[in-house]
Amino acid sequence: MQLPVYLDYAATTPVDPLVAKRMSECLSLGGVFANPASRSHIYGWQAEQEVETARRHVADLLSCDPREIVWTSGATEADNLAIKGAAEFYSNRGRHIVTSCIEHKAVLDSCRHLESRGFDVSYLRPDADGLISAEQLNRAIRSDTILVSLMHVNNEIGSAHDLHSLGAVTRDRGVLFHVDAAQSVGKLPIDLSATNIDLMSLSAHKVYGPKGVGALFVRREPRVDLVAQMHGGGHERGMRSGTLPTHQLVGMGEAFRLVGELIGEETARLTELRSLFLDSLAALPGWQLHGHKTQCVPGIMNVGFSGVDGESLLMSLRQLAVSSGSACMSATLEPSYVLRGIGVSDEFAQSALRVSIGRFTTRADIETAVIAIINNVRQLRKLTAVF
Numbered sequence: 001m002q003l004p005v006y007l008d009y010a011a012t013t014p015v016d017p018l019v020a021k022r023m024s025e026c027l028s029l030g031g032v033f034a035n036p037a038s039r040s041h042i043y044g045w046q047a048e049q050e051v052e053t054a055r056r057h058v059a060d061l062l063s064c065d066p067r068e069i070v071w072t073s074g075a076t077e078a079d080n081l082a083i084k085g086a087a088e089f090y091s092n093r094g095r096h097i098v099t100s101c102i103e104h105k106a107v108l109d110s111c112r113h114l115e116s117r118g119f120d121v122s123y124l125r126p127d128a129d130g131l132i133s134a135e136q137l138n139r140a141i142r143s144d145t146i147l148v149s150l151m152h153v154n155n156e157i158g159s160a161h162d163l164h165s166l167g168a169v170t171r172d173r174g175v176l177f178h179v180d181a182a183q184s185v186g187k188l189p190i191d192l193s194a195t196n197i198d199l200m201s202l203s204a205h206k207v208y209g210p211k212g213v214g215a216l217f218v219r220r221e222p223r224v225d226l227v228a229q230m231h232g233g234g235h236e237r238g239m240r241s242g243t244l245p246t247h248q249l250v251g252m253g254e255a256f257r258l259v260g261e262l263i264g265e266e267t268a269r270l271t272e273l274r275s276l277f278l279d280s281l282a283a284l285p286g287w288q289l290h291g292h293k294t295q296c297v298p299g300i301m302n303v304g305f306s307g308v309d310g311e312s313l314l315m316s317l318r319q320l321a322v323s324s325g326s327a328c329m330s331a332t333l334e335p336s337y338v339l340r341g342i343g344v345s346d347e348f349a350q351s352a353l354r355v356s357i358g359r360f361t362t363r364a365d366i367e368t369a370v371i372a373i374i375n376n377v378r379q380l381r382k383l384t385a386v387f
């Protein structure tokens, strides 16, 4: 059986072979397997050294201090720690939080949880491109606002926020700024030394690292405090207890180091493949691209079609591994809340495909995808045409 072409890089990426190799060196007896917290022998010291090298790689990519990186099990945990941890710590200053209605579920559900604990959350509605403007954010901040949480790049439509202008507003108004950067790391430059961001969620598996590991950037200057959400041995300066998984962290470090080297050429190559996809699809009438056309990452293309049933389309595209809406929502058949949130009509939202490309996508993959999509949309339209 011919496997489908993998075009779901926004859901997860394959681990880069160089990353997998480094990880495999940190598992068994001959490798760096020990507990990084073991202070009494060389096995532990070696593991700690590997973990700290990985921390430096992550910090280097973002231009921050390694001491500002707190390891977590992924961006979901980082979002939880940032939002619940900050809300709890600063609740004596105020109990209002600002976010948007198209955030990742890890952010939205953390906010919902806080609402049940007496916090007040404003869910801003983005513009038709999926973006919140600095003026809109400024209007939403109140005297009792303590935290703003907005994603850098949206995982379904790829639109990218201007973090400089948003960060200028939060710093000016004296509120914390949390950014979920799971989809932007390694795709857009991030400079935390020059941007007013207080907390940033990171994930390894969206950038060719392993699943089940991530980090939260927690700014030291000006200092940000959090209430820990995981209690135990006091690892990670008390912010996140749990034995550090050396192989996972080495994998994340190597993935971040690698993408730092490759970001320039990778962006150029993916931008070309994006143009090839969108230009080739122009042969078909009745479709639209969701998300900002230029202020975006090149790897995510969300397209909706008129006059086509979404489920039939997805079923007919068996030679392509793509997502309808977001992978996290694919257990339910509702049109994506993100597409609804930016005002996409039901017709285009229910038929939307998220085609996401990455490091191992070829021109041939794109050509296969375009031919399959054009042929199947035409076929389905013929079948459903009302005469």
Ligand SMILES: *Cc1c(COP(=O)(O)O)cnc(C)c1O
Binding pocket: 010, 073, 074, 075, 076, 077, 104, 106, 151, 153, 154, 155, 180, 181, 182, 183, 202, 203, 204, 205, 206, 212, 213, 214
């Ligand atoms: C994938 C993703 C997450 C969740 O990250 P995990 O590491 O899988 O927990 C959070 N936010 C965004 C924007 C994502 O794309």
